[in-house]
Amino acid sequence: MTTGLDQTLNRLVAEAHAAYRSANPVSARWHADACRVLPGGNTRSVLHFDPFPFRVASAHDQVLIDVDGHHHTDFCGNYTAALLGHSPATIQAAVAEVLNEGWALGATHPREVELAQLICERFPSIDQVRFTNSGTEANLMAIGTALHHVAAAGADQERRAIGVFDHAYHGGVLSFGPHGGPHNPMNVPHRFRVAHFDDIAGLDELFQPDLACVLVEPVQGSGGCKPATVGFLQELRRRCDDTGTLLIFDEVMTSRLAFGGAQQRFDVMPDLTTLGKYLAGGMTFGAFGGRRDIMAAFDPSAEGSLTQAGTFNNNIVSMTAAITALRHELDADTLGEVNARGDRLRADLQSAFTEAGIGAWVTGLGSMLCVHSDDDRLVELYFHAMLAEGLYLARRGFMALSKAVTDDDCRRLVDATAEWAAEISGNER
Numbered sequence: 001m002t003t004g005l006d007q008t009l010n011r012l013v014a015e016a017h018a019a020y021r022s023a024n025p026v027s028a029r030w031h032a033d034a035c036r037v038l039p040g041g042n043t044r045s046v047l048h049f050d051p052f053p054f055r056v057a058s059a060h061d062q063v064l065i066d067v068d069g070h071h072h073t074d075f076c077g078n079y080t081a082a083l084l085g086h087s088p089a090t091i092q093a094a095v096a097e098v099l100n101e102g103w104a105l106g107a108t109h110p111r112e113v114e115l116a117q118l119i120c121e122r123f124p125s126i127d128q129v130r131f132t133n134s135g136t137e138a139n140l141m142a143i144g145t146a147l148h149h150v151a152a153a154g155a156d157q158e159r160r161a162i163g164v165f166d167h168a169y170h171g172g173v174l175s176f177g178p179h180g181g182p183h184n185p186m187n188v189p190h191r192f193r194v195a196h197f198d199d200i201a202g203l204d205e206l207f208q209p210d211l212a213c214v215l216v217e218p219v220q221g222s223g224g225c226k227p228a229t230v231g232f233l234q235e236l237r238r239r240c241d242d243t244g245t246l247l248i249f250d251e252v253m254t255s256r257l258a259f260g261g262a263q264q265r266f267d268v269m270p271d272l273t274t275l276g277k278y279l280a281g282g283m284t285f286g287a288f289g290g291r292r293d294i295m296a297a298f299d300p301s302a303e304g305s306l307t308q309a310g311t312f313n314n315n316i317v318s319m320t321a322a323i324t325a326l327r328h329e330l331d332a333d334t335l336g337e338v339n340a341r342g343d344r345l346r347a348d349l350q351s352a353f354t355e356a357g358i359g360a361w362v363t364g365l366g367s368m369l370c371v372h373s374d375d376d377r378l379v380e381l382y383f384h385a386m387l388a389e390g391l392y393l394a395r396r397g398f399m400a401l402s403k404a405v406t407d408d409d410c411r412r413l414v415d416a417t418a419e420w421a422a423e424i425s426g427n428e429r
C-alpha cells in the first residue's frame, strides 16, 4: 500500500531528478553519446547515479568542475584514492620529471626497491611486498598466496576455504552482500565462507577444518563504513593462530586511518596486508605484502616458486607517485588532521540528522564516513540536495575526506545538511 509519505518521497525524488536534468544539459548530451558505446554510459559501475552522472572536465584540490561549468566540492575523494586532493602539485612535478626516463620498462629499476623499503618501514606487519595495478588484484594475489602457503604447510590440498564477511568489498570480483543474500555473479569461483562482520559468536561457523585464510577490512568501507571492534579483530587473530589459518587485512582503504594503517591503530597484526587507492597519490596502484616466510614463495630463484605477472606492476609513474606521496605527503600529522576532521564532520552531520528527527544516521571512522537510512529514497534525496549545493558525495552516502577538504568545506556541508534535514522532517510530519 502506498502511504502519503511514500507518495511525497516519490514526488520529491522525481522533482530532484527533473531539476538535475535541466541544470546539466551538457552532461546529458555526453550521457546520450556514452550510452551508444559504453553499456549504460558507464565503465565503473559505482559512478552511475540517476538520472545520469555529471561528467568532469577538470579537477584540482577538492574541486571537480563539470562540463556544464558547475564546481563541486569533492567529499567522495575517489572513494579514498584522492587523499591528496586532485592533481596534487608534488605528484605532478615528480611524475613529469621521471617521464623523461621511460615509464614501463620491461626491466627492473631502483624505484621499485625504494618504494618497497618505504612500505616495509611503514606498515608494521609487512616484511616484504609486491606491487599490482589495483586493490582487487592485490586481494586476488593475497588469497592465492595464503591458499598456497597453508596447503604447503599442512600438505593439505583440500584446505581451501576463505573466510569473508557480509557486506565486505574487496573488489568487483570479491564482493559480498548480506549474510546468506544473493551471490555476486561476478565473484571469482573460490570456496568462500561468509560470516557476520564484527560478530564474535559467528566465528565458530567460520573456523571449520578446511578454512585456510580470513580476509577482512578492519573498517568496512564500501559496505557502509563500519569499524570492527578491536575485540573482534583480536579474536580473529587468536583463532587464526590456534588453527594455522592466515589472517589477511584488506587495508586498501583503511591504511589511511593511521601512519602504519589500521593494523597500527587497532594494534592487531595480520599475516598479509593488501594496499592500494591513495598510496600512489591517486595514480593506479595496488600492493600485497606480509610475513617474510609467506612472501618468500615468490622468490623466482627458488625452485617451484609462485609467479606473479603484470606488465605494469613496477611502472615508473605509479612507483614514483607512491614514493613522493609516502615521503612528502602522508606523514603522521597530515593523516591525523584529516582523520580528526572526519571525526568532527561525522559528529556534526549526526547532530544535524538527530536534531531534525529524520531517519538518517552516519557511521565511520576518521576520514571515512557514510550516511545511511532505512529508506533508500532519503539517501537519494540527500545526495541530490547536496549536489544542488555544489557538494559531491558518493551516491550511496559514502564520503572520504581528502587533505584538501577544509573546515569551511565541512561547515558548508553541515549547514546544507541541517537545512535539508529540517525541510525533509517538515515533509515527514
Ligand SMILES: Cc1ncc(COP(=O)(O)O)c(C=O)c1O
Pocket: 079, 133, 134, 135, 136, 137, 139, 169, 170, 171, 172, 217, 221, 222, 250, 251, 252, 253, 276, 277, 285, 286
Ligand atoms: C577495501 C577495498 N578493497 C579493495 C578494493 C579494490 O580496489 P581497486 O578498485 O583498486 O581494484 C576496494 C575498492 O574500493 C576497497 O574499498
